[in-house]
Amino acid sequence: MNIKRLIPNLFTMLNLFCGCVALVMVTNDKFDLAFYFVALGIFFDFFDGFFARKFNVAGPLGVQLDSLADMVTSGLVPGYTMFVLLRGWIVHLDFSVAALYPYLGFIITLGACYRLAKFNIDTRQSDSFIGLPTPANCLFVMSLPILLQDPPFGLILTDTVQIGLVVICFLSAYVMNAEIPLFSLKIKDFSFAKYKLQVSFLAVSVLMLVFLQILAVPLIIVLYVLLSVIDNAFKITKKA
Structure with missing residues (x-):
């Protein structure tokens, strides 16, 4: 048996395991632990591909396992987290249809599923991404309940905040699948020019993490998308 062939799949299974644990943490309203387990799962997700390429053992089984694990960690977990957040809103509304609102959180899960399937057959995303990757979107969503636990929110969510969360559900699904080229973070040589x-983006991100901590996570992801849009517009203008 080729042990090297098993190593990438082991990391994929660790990613899936972390996603399962994160689901349990969300169920118990331990959003901070859920965030850390998701982050750990995404860490394992990076290394399954790294070792598959390093050992030259990449194959269709690994591709399918990776997508299935990501579907849980970066698809189901953020969708369920948003479901839990929106579920706290129905006590403030007077009509029975309000009971359906929490299920809007799973729009994130549906968007992630479509994104992962599309990514597997898209040959354009070998060096950079088109649309926001599911792990980045997941970290964005998973940071929200932690931020909302702090003053002035304290998880007593106003109607305005809840409407904002619903908007985020739709935006997440859209941005993951939008035809927005995101600049590659792979640096192949030490040419600053x-x-x-x-x-510059990585340096600003590190500073934000040091000074803002968890608040930096959604800000970094939003900054990444905005800079990519600006960079794309600049390139189009330059070509014209």
């Missing part, structure tokens, strides 16, 4: 956008 060539990679000034990537280096």
